Amino acid sequence: MENRFEKKQLVKKSENFSQWYVEVVLRSELADYAPVKGCQVFRPYGFAIWENIKDILDREIKKAGVKNAYFPLFIPEKFLKKEKEHIEGFSPELAVVAFGGGKELKEKLVVRPTSETIIYEMYSKWIKSWRDLPLKINQWANVVRWEKRPRLFLRTTEFLWQEGHTCHSNYQEALEEAKRALKMYVDFYREYLAIDGVFGKKSPAEKFPGAEDTYTYEMLMPDGKALQGCTSHNLAQNFSKPFNIRFLDKEGKERFVWQTSWGITTRCIGAVVMVHGDDQGLIFPPKIAPIQIIIIPILDGKNDKVLIDKAEEIKEKLTNFRVEIDKRREYSPGWKFNQWELKGVPVRLEIGPREVKEKKVTLARRDNFQKIEIPLSLLSQKIKETLDSIQKHLFEKSSQFLKKATREVFDYASFKKIMEGERGFVRAFWCGNPECEEKIKRETKATIRVLPDKTPEEKGRCIYCQKPAKKRWLFAQAY
Amino acid sequence: MENRFEKKQLVKKSENFSQWYVEVVLRSELADYAPVKGCQVFRPYGFAIWENIKDILDREIKKAGVKNAYFPLFIPEKFLKKEKEHIEGFSPELAVVAFGGGKELKEKLVVRPTSETIIYEMYSKWIKSWRDLPLKINQWANVVRWEKRPRLFLRTTEFLWQEGHTCHSNYQEALEEAKRALKMYVDFYREYLAIDGVFGKKSPAEKFPGAEDTYTYEMLMPDGKALQGCTSHNLAQNFSKPFNIRFLDKEGKERFVWQTSWGITTRCIGAVVMVHGDDQGLIFPPKIAPIQIIIIPILDGKNDKVLIDKAEEIKEKLTNFRVEIDKRREYSPGWKFNQWELKGVPVRLEIGPREVKEKKVTLARRDNFQKIEIPLSLLSQKIKETLDSIQKHLFEKSSQFLKKATREVFDYASFKKIMEGERGFVRAFWCGNPECEEKIKRETKATIRVLPDKTPEEKGRCIYCQKPAKKRWLFAQAY
Numbered sequence: 030m031e032n033r034f035e036k037k038q039l040v041k042k043s044e045n046f047s048q049w050y051v052e053v054v055l056r057s058e059l060a061d062y063a064p065v066k067g068c069q070v071f072r073p074y075g076f077a078i079w080e081n082i083k084d085i086l087d088r089e090i091k092k093a094g095v096k097n098a099y100f101p102l103f104i105p106e107k108f109l110k111k112e113k114e115h116i117e118g119f120s121p122e123l124a125v126v127a128f129g130g131g132k133e134l135k136e137k138l139v140v141r142p143t144s145e146t147i148i149y150e151m152y153s154k155w156i157k158s159w160r161d162l163p164l165k166i167n168q169w170a171n172v173v174r175w176e177k178r179p180r181l182f183l184r185t186t187e188f189l190w191q192e193g194h195t196c197h198s199n200y201q202e203a204l205e206e207a208k209r210a211l212k213m214y215v216d217f218y219r220e221y222l223a224i225d226g227v228f229g230k231k232s233p234a235e236k237f238p239g240a241e242d243t244y245t246y247e248m249l250m251p252d253g254k255a256l257q258g259c260t261s262h263n264l265a266q267n268f269s270k271p272f273n274i275r276f277l278d279k280e281g282k283e284r285f286v287w288q289t290s291w292g293i294t295t296r297c298i299g300a301v302v303m304v305h306g307d308d309q310g311l312i313f314p315p316k317i318a319p320i321q322i323i324i325i326p327i328l329d330g331k332n333d334k335v336l337i338d339k340a341e342e343i344k345e346k347l348t349n350f351r352v353e354i355d356k357r358r359e360y361s362p363g364w365k366f367n368q369w370e371l372k373g374v375p376v377r378l379e380i381g382p383r384e385v386k387e388k389k390v391t392l393a394r395r396d397n398f399q400k401i402e403i404p405l406s407l408l409s410q411k412i413k414e415t416l417d418s419i420q421k422h423l424f425e426k427s428s429q430f431l432k433k434a435t436r437e438v439f440d441y442a443s444f445k446k447i448m449e450g451e452r453g454f455v456r457a458f459w460c461g462n463p464e465c466e467e468k469i470k471r472e473t474k475a476t477i478r479v480l481p482d483k484t485p486e487e488k489g490r491c492i493y494c495q496k497p498a499k500k501r502w503l504f505a506q507a508y
Numbered sequence: 509m510e511n512r513f514e515k516k517q518l519v520k521k522s523e524n525f526s527q528w529y530v531e532v533v534l535r536s537e538l539a540d541y542a543p544v545k546g547c548q549v550f551r552p553y554g555f556a557i558w559e560n561i562k563d564i565l566d567r568e569i570k571k572a573g574v575k576n577a578y579f580p581l582f583i584p585e586k587f588l589k590k591e592k593e594h595i596e597g598f599s600p601e602l603a604v605v606a607f608g609g610g611k612e613l614k615e616k617l618v619v620r621p622t623s624e625t626i627i628y629e630m631y632s633k634w635i636k637s638w639r640d641l642p643l644k645i646n647q648w649a650n651v652v653r654w655e656k657r658p659r660l661f662l663r664t665t666e667f668l669w670q671e672g673h674t675c676h677s678n679y680q681e682a683l684e685e686a687k688r689a690l691k692m693y694v695d696f697y698r699e700y701l702a703i704d705g706v707f708g709k710k711s712p713a714e715k716f717p718g719a720e721d722t723y724t725y726e727m728l729m730p731d732g733k734a735l736q737g738c739t740s741h742n743l744a745q746n747f748s749k750p751f752n753i754r755f756l757d758k759e760g761k762e763r764f765v766w767q768t769s770w771g772i773t774t775r776c777i778g779a780v781v782m783v784h785g786d787d788q789g790l791i792f793p794p795k796i797a798p799i800q801i802i803i804i805p806i807l808d809g810k811n812d813k814v815l816i817d818k819a820e821e822i823k824e825k826l827t828n829f830r831v832e833i834d835k836r837r838e839y840s841p842g843w844k845f846n847q848w849e850l851k852g853v854p855v856r857l858e859i860g861p862r863e864v865k866e867k868k869v870t871l872a873r874r875d876n877f878q879k880i881e882i883p884l885s886l887l888s889q890k891i892k893e894t895l896d897s898i899q900k901h902l903f904e905k906s907s908q909f910l911k912k913a914t915r916e917v918f919d920y921a922s923f924k925k926i927m928e929g930e931r932g933f934v935r936a937f938w939c940g941n942p943e944c945e946e947k948i949k950r951e952t953k954a955t956i957r958v959l960p961d962k963t964p965e966e967k968g969r970c971i972y973c974q975k976p977a978k979k980r981w982l983f984a985q986a987y
Contacts, residue, residue: 061634063630069580073645076575077575079578080576096555097559098550098551099549102581103652105543124607124608125605127604127605127606129665130600131600137607155540171649175609175610189578
């Protein structure tokens with residue numbers, strides 16, 4: 030493996046962003062292409078991030094009173110067809126099982142692209158009375174949406190996600206649940222993934238097929254393209270009616286439930302890679318880094334035992350952190366520095382004979398390459414401070430970029446010029462007519478990403494048709 | 509929902525075991541039938557057990573230096589065909605995707621029944637040198653094996669499991685890894701699921717298609733049928749050769765790796781239900797119970813606030829346990845007792861006005877229905893003792909049953925009689941001829957379950973053909 034990495038320098042992020050992305054994902058061993066079209070393998074280093082993400086979100090999901098369950102992978106075709114928009118939205122992306130147990134199936138089975146239909150079929154059996162509400166269930170699962178232009182983490186035929194599905198006795202409670210889930214995702218992106226973005230509502234054309242409203246968190250990638258970070262849907266009664274999910278209310282009257290669904294996928298790992306990485310490779314926010322601290326004893330063949338013992342001793346003191354020691358003798362310290370920088374470990378500790386003698390370690394930050402010497406007596410405290418500082422610094426950089434790359438635009442010529450050039454978010458008036466939205470998309474590849482939360486009403490003119498418009502929406506080309 | 513449970517008493521376990529099993533799983537809301545043939549839904553209460561099991565095993569797996577990853581759901585048909593026994597073993601059970609993204613696929617994709625082939629295809633890319641070994645990866649995943657006679661948890665077309673896949677530089681190390689995994693499962697069944705059983709090796713006819721040897725843990729269910737609890741395979745070089753997984757050893761020589769794979773599935777939840785349950789419903793071993801303690805304030809409409817406050821206060825003191833309070837006013841205390849007994853919660857705490865006044869609680873054990881009064885000052889300690897005692901008691905009962913239902917048999921007439929009657933394990937000489945094994949199966953429905961570990965060589969005669977035989981194997985009818 031040594032040869033593979035030494036063969037060639039990593040392409041520079043600033044010079045060829047999309048090539049850099051692929052190289053950094055493959056070389057850091059986050060993921061690999063699978064021998065199945067459109068699919069990827071989550072290698073241990075990449076999957077460890079997903080495990081950290083799952084731990085964080087699972088805790089939040091449970092705190093909100095949502096319980097985990099597991100529903101079948103296969104969905105009978107007829108269920109998908111019960112909600113018209115839903116089947117129209119998903120049918121081009123479906124994988125279909127036609128044979129089972131050696132026989133051709135009479136009714137084909139769809140591999141779940143999302144689980145509303147199969148889950149709601151069960152809900153209609155389980156829910157009878159107001160006593161059964163609210164019903165709040167989540168599942169962590171794999172889903173399949175056939176992908177013609179796959180990109181590692183960002184768009185793959187199979188991906189991993191969580192999907193929450195809740196039922197409520199009234200509209201207001203469902204709306205609040207959809208917004209709670211959105212807020213959970215926003216906080217997660219900001220606090221843990223250190224990625225700033227904009228949250229709010231999707232346009233009708235961009236919402237989930239079958240939802241009344243879709244809420245989302247949109248982020249900007251360094252190439253000026255937007256990435257949708259999550260979705261939370263207020264489904265109203267759009268599914269409860271065709272799936273016949275009814276309950277007896279306290280007055281003994283039969284009503285349809287109000288529903289939400291919400292999810293976040295493994296694509297968020299792609300966002301972390303794109304937003305924080307640099308020419309040397311990945312940079313992980315400490316809160317989700319698989320390894321937060323890599324200890325590298327500077328082995329020289331003379332003092333190896335002393336150095337490794339010291340490294341072990343230090344590791345044992347850092348039980349609050351995710352720490353590893355690179356003890357391999359077959360690689361040089363310099364090679365190891367490069368390797369762990371490529372892998373985005375936030376903090377490196379170097380231990381050489383001088384450090385042992387002076388009861389110090391040398392700490393190198395991944396985000397800005399600063400090196401400081403730390404007396405062992407202050408180690409744990411200084412590491413905590415450094416990790417916090419890296420986490421904060423990464424978020425601040427992301428915020429600054431978001432601010433810089435968001436433009437207020439009032440004429441279509443400027444809009445087009447931006448989309449042909451450096452892209453980014455454009456805030457512009459839109460009249461609400463889907464035709465304008467569609468034409469803008471065709472002419473500039475930019476779509477409406479989101480109506481930012483708390484967007485005030487103003488008086489303006491649609492960026493496309495010049496007719497009166499009340500609100501400014503966020504446009505961008507998107508992944 | 510109240511009506512559903514009050515409608516009818518649960519069928520008695522002793523009177524109709526298989527009906528009892530279905531009823532107890534459905535009524536306790538562990539699982540439900542899915543509207544997809546052969547599949548089931550894991551409801552929150554059932555899935556919570558799987559989450560506990562995952563936590564326990566995942567910790568052990570990581571302790572053994574195995575890392576989690578995730579490989580694709582879909583496997584190109586040609587990979588499955590690379591190992592001859594493997595494809596022959598699995599082909600009757602496959603689900604096959606024939607359409608993707610609206611088009612008929614040129615090469616059909618199999619929904620993974622197990623992942624050896626797709627994982628080893630990747631291993632052949634990743635492994636180059638002795639430095640890359642051992643490679644030890646695990647995945648938690650769903651798998652699909654078409655099932656004609658499904659049973660909740662025990663046999664479903666889709667099920668959940670973990671599958672570990674390791675590569676080693678020599679035979680001995682692989683063998684040790686296969687045995688380490690087996691020991692992990694054995695300890696897990698005994699310590700956590702409180703189910704005694706017998707571990708050892710499978711006969712060649714019963715091993716995994718493609719393995720050199722398969723190790724297993726076999727348990728007896730109350731109806732005298734055996735259940736296979738896990739498998740751990742020594743794959744030798746049976747896959748590394750067709751998949752071309754080679755490494756350069758320290759001498760620069762190219763060699764094929766030695767491999768293992770090992771797994772445990774959601775069927776173990778079915779074993780817990782069958783082994784420990786009674787006429788009142790489930791009994792969960794405390795170590796994996798989703799709820800270990802249910803607090804029931806005996807609400808009477810007069811002292812409700814005081815009782816609920818006291819219940820909350822007690823719950824806050826029991827932070828080391830999984831505790832819930834049943835505060836619902838729409839159900840009577842008696843109904844709640846039955847309900848939580850059905851659900852198998854190991855310990856119930858009752859709090860009435862008398863308990864509040866005397867600073868006590870009444871504790872009821874689920875396993876033997878004993879009730880004791882505990883002064884609040886000793887609560888945490890007494891609960892710990894009680895849970896430990898229940899865990900131990902369940903295992904002892906299971907051990908006693910195993911002992912009682914295992915018979916030493918030396919003539920085929922007795923063998924047949926046992927299999928026509930109360931069944932159980934039969935220990936008998938077998939000559940090693942697969943024809944005898946096959947005929948015994950056809951005539952008695954009993955298969956060879958396992959050659960118990962450390963079975964000594966003896967002089968005897970095959971239970972079927974009377975020819976000389978050296979070892980006594982364990983036979984049973986099996987799930």
